Amino acid sequence: MVYDAFVLLSFGGPEKPDDVMPFLRNVVRGRGVPDERLAEVAEHYMHFGGVSPINQQCRDLLAAIDAEFAAHEVGLPTYWGNRNWHPMLADTLARMRDDGVEHALGFATSAYGGYSSCKQYWEDIAAARAHVGPRAPRIAKLRQFHDDPGFVGPHTEAVTTALAELDPARRATTRLVFTAHSIPVTMAETAGPTGGRYNAQLEETARLVHAAAAADLPYDLVWQSRSGPPQVPWLEPDINDHLEALAAKGVTDVVVSPIGFVSDHLEVIWDLDNEAKDTAERLGLGYARAVTPGVHPDFVSMIRRLVQERTGDRSRESLGTLPIWDVCPADCCPPPARRKAS
Ligand SMILES: CC1=C(CCC(=O)O)c2cc3nc(cc4[nH]c(cc5[nH]c(cc1n2)c(C)c5CCC(=O)O)c(CCC(=O)O)c4C)C(CCC(=O)O)=C3C
Ligand SMILES: [Fe+2]
Numbered sequence: 001m002v003y004d005a006f007v008l009l010s011f012g013g014p015e016k017p018d019d020v021m022p023f024l025r026n027v028v029r030g031r032g033v034p035d036e037r038l039a040e041v042a043e044h045y046m047h048f049g050g051v052s053p054i055n056q057q058c059r060d061l062l063a064a065i066d067a068e069f070a071a072h073e074v075g076l077p078t079y080w081g082n083r084n085w086h087p088m089l090a091d092t093l094a095r096m097r098d099d100g101v102e103h104a105l106g107f108a109t110s111a112y113g114g115y116s117s118c119k120q121y122w123e124d125i126a127a128a129r130a131h132v133g134p135r136a137p138r139i140a141k142l143r144q145f146h147d148d149p150g151f152v153g154p155h156t157e158a159v160t161t162a163l164a165e166l167d168p169a170r171r172a173t174t175r176l177v178f179t180a181h182s183i184p185v186t187m188a189e190t191a192g193p194t195g196g197r198y199n200a201q202l203e204e205t206a207r208l209v210h211a212a213a214a215a216d217l218p219y220d221l222v223w224q225s226r227s228g229p230p231q232v233p234w235l236e237p238d239i240n241d242h243l244e245a246l247a248a249k250g251v252t253d254v255v256v257s258p259i260g261f262v263s264d265h266l267e268v269i270w271d272l273d274n275e276a277k278d279t280a281e282r283l284g285l286g287y288a289r290a291v292t293p294g295v296h297p298d299f300v301s302m303i304r305r306l307v308q309e310r311t312g313d314r315s316r317e318s319l320g321t322l323p324i325w326d327v328c329p330a331d332c333c334p335p336p337a338r339r340k341a342s
Contacts, residue, residue, distance in 0.1 A: 005077050005096060005104035006069070006307060007139060008062055009089065009121050012082030013052025013266060019085065020045045023052075026084040031336065033227050041227070044270040054265040055085070057294065058109070061263070064300045072304055079104070083124045090131040097135050105310055106139040107303055109262050111146040111205070114191035114198035116183060118144060119333035140327075142306045146201040147320030150302020151293060152208045155259050158290035159213035162255045165288040174253040174286075175218050175246060177239065178206040180260025181267065182223035184336055185233040193332045197322075199235070204320040205259045214255075224258075224276070225267045239272070240279045253286030261292050262299070268292060 014023040020042050028038065045052060062080050069076060077099070081092030096104060106125065110117035121141055129136040145151050159176065166174055180202050183191075191198040202221055210219045222242040223235045237245070239256070246254065256276060258268050272289050280287035293299035308314045310326065318324060 001103070001140075001310075003076065003103055003105045003140070003307075003311065005079060005099075005101040005137070006065070006074075007089075007092065007096070007104045007106045008058060008065070008078070008080040009106045009108040009124065009139075009141070010058050010080070010082050011054060011109065011265075012085030012088070013054035014045055014085060015051055015055055017046065017050030020050050023085045028227075032229055034229055037227055044266060047270065047274075048266065052266045053269065054263065055082075057263040057265060058082075060295050061109075061300070064295045064297075065303055068300045068304045069307075072308075074304055074307055076105070076307070077101075081128065083120065088128075089124050090128040093128040093132045093136060093139075096137045097132055101137040103138045103140065105307055106141045107306065108141060111144060111148075111151055111262065112180075112198050112201045112260070113144055113328075113333065114183060115187050115333045115335055116181070117198065118328065119335070122328065123335075140310070142303075142310065143316075143324055143326050144201070145302060145306065146205045147208060147318050147322065147324075148302050148306075149317050149319055150298045150305065151262075152205060152212070152319055153298045154293035154296035155205070155209045155257060155290065156212040157296075158292070159209055159255055159257050162257070162288035162290040163214055166253045166255065166286050170252045170286065171217070173251055174255070175220070175251045176210055176214055177242065177246075177254050177256045178202070178209070178219060178221045178259045179224045179239050179256060179272070180221070180258070182226040182234045182236070182238070184228060185235060187333075187336055188235055190334055191332075193329045197333075200322060202260065204322055208319050209257065209259060224260075224271045239276050243276065243279045243283060243285060247283040247285055251285065253288075254280065255288050255290060257290040258292055263292050263294050 014020045081089030108121040125139045206221045222239045224239045226234045
């Protein structure tokens with residue numbers, strides 16, 4: 001297969017206060033997220049002047065990818081398109097068509113399987129192609145990378161750094177807490193071809209980072225950033241409840257590592273650096289938050305390696321044991337049932 005471009009696929013985020021509500025409406029399109037929840041989330045964005053850091057993080061990542069491609073003679077022009085905010089993927093795809101692109105490789109900013117993290121990016125590609133119409137470039141999405149050394153390594157380094165911020169005299173009562181975006185339980189059950197893939201991959205990443213960063217400490221995998229109507233079950237426990245439980249059983253310090261994410265976007269800086277940190281302070285827990293890969297050189301070279309893997313120029317690097325594939329089965333990770341907005 002000959003590929004003629006690279007496109008970064010991401011979530012998108014508002015870049016000014018007036019963007020916030022239209023962005024949020026795009027995110028929840030028909031998914032029954034209550035208005036009160038949207039208003040609450042809008043508040044989180046307003047704490048940062050209505051600007052999510054995620055778009056700038058994508059610009060920085062794309063610049064790093066350009067430099068990496070140039071240094072390794074990967075001769076692909078690069079593009080960037082989002083699911084929920086400008087630059088929207090459909091607009092990017094139209095530009096790619098105008099530039100003569102026919103078949104691009106796409107890298108999505110999520111390491112895991114599941115509807116929101118993987119399948120929805122395939123749907124974004126299909127919708128953008130339908131929008132562009134005849135001569136719309138094709139996009140082959142690059143594989144999930146939860147156990148790649150270019151993802152596990154930067155998370156490991158970050159946990160080590162965060163651990164060094166805590167009091168070594170209390171190491172015996174220190175704990176690692178890995179977090180990822182909560183999703184509806186049904187979505188978790190139907191993730192991947194045989195179900196449970198999102199959780200299984202997160203468990204594997206947590207195990208790998210734990211073993212490499214601090215094998216002597218106990219660790220947990222918990223969830224953050226729940227949304228949706230309260231009567232719909234999502235993955236639990238929430239990190240804040242979990243911190244309460246840890247404090248109650250004598251834990252004195254925590255390192256919180258958001259292995260569910262690739263950059264320190266709003267869900268990380270609000271839900272962890274504000275909410276969870278406040279919870280920890282109230283409980284008297286020492287708290288250190290590990291950073292996400294961002295533009296870590298090993299993460300950037302992983303993206304280049306994924307491209308070279310697809311063009312047959314190198315083989316896969318995997319630290320875990322779960323199966324990894326290039327093309328997802330058509331029927332895996334169904335979208336959640338649509339609910340009327342309440
Ligand atoms: C698995 C997963 C990831 C990780 C994989 C990936 O990265 O793709 C992720 C990432 C992100 N989620 C983000 C923001 C939001 N997610 C929401 C809502 C939801 N997320 C869900 C899941 C996930 N989300 C789900 C099942 C919903 C319910 C509604 C729906 O089914 O769509 C809402 C709606 C309001 C609310 O929170 O209730 C917002 C604003 C941002 C941007 C942050 C920024 O702006 O910096 C990022 C990177
Ligand atoms: Fe989300």
